[in-house]
Amino acid sequence: MLGWDETIFRSEEVFDPDFLPEVLLHREQQLNQLTANIMPALRSSSPVHTLCLGPPATGKTSTVRYVLSQLGDTVERVYIRCPALGTPYKIMSRVFESVCRHQAPQAGIAYTKLFEKTMEKLDKPLILVFDDVNFISVDIVNELLYLFLKAPEEYGVKLGIIATATDVKFPLALSPEVGAVFHYSTVHYPLYGYEEMKDILRWRVERGFVEGAFSDEAFERVVELASDSGDLRFGIYLLRAAGLNAERRGSRRVEPQDVEAVYTGGAKVFLAKTVSALNSDEREVLKIVYLLDEEVAAGDLYRFFQKEVGMSYQRFYEILNKLERLRLVDFIFDKKGRGRTRYIYKRCDADVVLEALREF
Ligand SMILES: Nc1ncnc2c1ncn2[C@@H]1O[C@H](COP(=O)(O)OP(=O)(O)OP(=O)(O)O)[C@@H](O)[C@H]1O
Ligand SMILES: [Mg+2]
Structure with missing residues (x-):
């Protein structure tokens, strides 16, 4: 039995959402690419x-944070988590405060003024990270990017932008004006x-738990x-969560039963997060798939959306592919039937998905 003041955790913070591990496994290529792109800043x-x-x-935020943490102080860097700072004013204040090292006024000044002051003050190359950029309105993104991309020309500054997005279609949202000046290299995750x-x-287990505290069987189940x-x-x-569950029942070892005990509740929360990030067309397609009793042929489903919503063929297939990438649906090709019909299957619990769709 585990005593009330004992713990099976060696270091619980390695499980924190913003913990940055010293090694990022299986991301060598992405780290190399990021480093190579930033490198010129070190040479001014x-x-x-x-x-x-x-x-x-898939490690976008982690690899970017890692590479930034390796830079010395010859480079100015500003990290912006876009969903948290949704307005141009807030974003610009963050940049201003990092570069000018004092607080931006709360109001009463245009954000473009903050931008000017920042650029005038800047005496090092600047790396500007827009993390989760597809979570802010595309108009704001275009406005801000345009401003920053023009800065080297207008202020003689050196500036590199790193943007991360989950939506591979993100580049299509950029305006032609931004597109004309935004020449970037893409890193795929x-x-x-x-x-x-x-x-x-x-x-994480080796770092986070006391040796032997996480049973192999429980670990296999988590990986699965x-x-x-x-x-x-x-x-x-x-x-x-499984570790905490084992502690709650006074066990020195995490067993498969601990994983099962925390799995259902956890799956709900995670699914809800994925669903809440979908746009209305995507939700509509997901909903229909989950309302149907059986699997449906992709072609039949398309005909429905074409008739009811007037959705284009290309858009419809983009959505299906995205839902598959997000592991919300599965495709199975039927080899017996006519040609290669693609069937769409539910991958998750229907009640949980439909509930998430209602709530978010
Ligand atoms: N290669 C890796 N090695 C170790 N831990 C990793 C690796 N990749 C991701 N992680 C861990 O997985 C979690 C998610 O990673 P991260 O936040 O970097 O993903 P992301 O691609 O930015 O996701 P999102 O698109 O949701 O913002 C974090 O806890 C991070 O520490
Ligand atoms: Mg991220």
């Missing part, structure tokens, strides 16, 4: 703008495979659940 020349694209929990997730999760959902973050969450 212009960094290469970079767009990091990939599904949730594919989903982690089963073995990759296993390596990453094992590292994480890789089924395609969400590494879910795996990290399960490790900690």
